[in-house]
Structures are given as C-alpha cells and as structure tokens.
Amino acid sequence: MTVTAGMTATAATMIKEKRSVKLRHELKHIITAQDDAILTSRLRKLFKHDKNADSHGLYRVSSLYFDTPYDKALRQKIDGIDRREKFRLRYYGDDTSFIRLEKKFKINGLCGKHGAALSEAQARSIISGDIGFLADSGNPLLLELYSKMRGQLLMPKTVVVYDREAFVYGAGNVRVTIDRGLRSCLGATGLFDAKERCIPVSDGTAVLEVKYDEFLPEIVSMAVQLPNRQTSAYSKYAVCRRYD
DSSP states (O other): OHHHHHHHHHHHHHHHHHHHSOOBEEEEEEEOHHHHHHHHHHHHHHSEEOTTSOTTSEEEEEEEEEEOTTOHHHHHHHHTOSSEEEEEEEEETTEEEEEEEEEEEEETTEEEEEEEEEOHHHHHHHHHTOOHHHHTSOOHHHHHHHHHHHHSOOEEEEEEEEEEEEEEETTTTEEEEEEEEEEEESSGGGGGGHHHHOEEOOOSOEEEEEEESSOOOHHHHHHTOOTTOOOOOOOHHHHHHTTO
C-alpha cells in the first residue's frame, strides 16, 4: 500500500512537471568522416564551444541506461512510439563528483528532460539495487525511479560512451553537437571504469544533433546543411544494445 500511494503521488507530481518543462526540437543526422571534417571546420568558425569542454572543445560522455526485463524503452524506440521515456545515469570526462540521474522523454516529436544530482555513492547504490534512499529523498524524479524500479522492474542495462564536440548559439537556445567514437560496456558496473572497459561499436560514422527551442536560426540551418543528408531516428542506446 505504501509503494502504491507513493507511485500515485509521484505520477501526479510528474504530470505537473511535464506541463512546466520546456520541450525542444531535436534533429539527428548520421554523418561520414568526410562530413564530420567539413562540418567541424565550418562550425568552429561560426560558433562558440560549450563552456564545459576542454581546450579542444571536446568532452567524454559516459551514461548508464535503464530498461525493463522486456526492454520497454528499447522496443518503444525501435517501434517509433511517439510518447516514450528513458532513464540514465550520466557524468562527463573523469569527474564523478558531478553525476546526474536524467529522464529523457518525447511527446509529439518534441523532447524534454528532467534531472537530479547524485553523489557517486548514491549512483553505485542504485546500480547495486540498494534503492531505499530514493523513496526517502523527497525528489520527484528519484521517487519516480524508485517506483519504476519496484513496479516495472526497471534496471541498469547498458553503458554508452562517446566523445562529444558541442557548439552553442544564443538565439533559439541552439545546441549543435557532434558525437564520435561510440563505445559500449557490458555490465552496469562498467560505468565508473568505462574508459578502460568499453569497446568500440561505431562503424566510423558520427552523429550530428541539433537542438533548439521554438525556432532554428537561419545561420545554424545553413551551417549544418550537407548534401543528401536527412534526419534519422538513430539511437546510441539501441546501437549499443546490439552488443549485449
């Protein structure tokens, strides 16, 4: 009864949050190494790098994705379900002092994200299945994860790692990223030693992503144009799951 009541309260809270969160457009393109070189040269001349990147404008992204025993998140992605969600733990570079639990969701073609900060100890507890602290956290996202780990048997599935170069443009709140060197690790514990344990799963291509609010400025639209390239439903998580 306690868990059911907690799930009801959490669901109500999340509905309110979804109404207030700003949904964004997200376009993805699979690009060749030649496309990558052309785009990178162009983007570096026009836009600033993300302020959190290193001196070369790069940073490593390490994520642990959750799914059910029946791969609900994976199936929804493959089947193109319009309203879907996925949970992940994520940190950048080697800095495990800044770890976030994120819930990314898609509604009517637009994307949104909720996030909550975690310590490394808390992240390791979640990975090991010791999740009691989530129920006592008072944080809506942590409560939702607790409810779904209990009710849907949501569990850590796959570690996804890649190197990102990110560019920003103020008008339209635009973020353009190029993700390279996709790697995957078997086993959830690989999140914290992903640099050593992960294996390459990329075919040499990269992923261009363009995210923006209500409008995409013409300067960005022109900058990312490539001949014969169309948007794609590419998912790094789905690609890495092939190697389970």
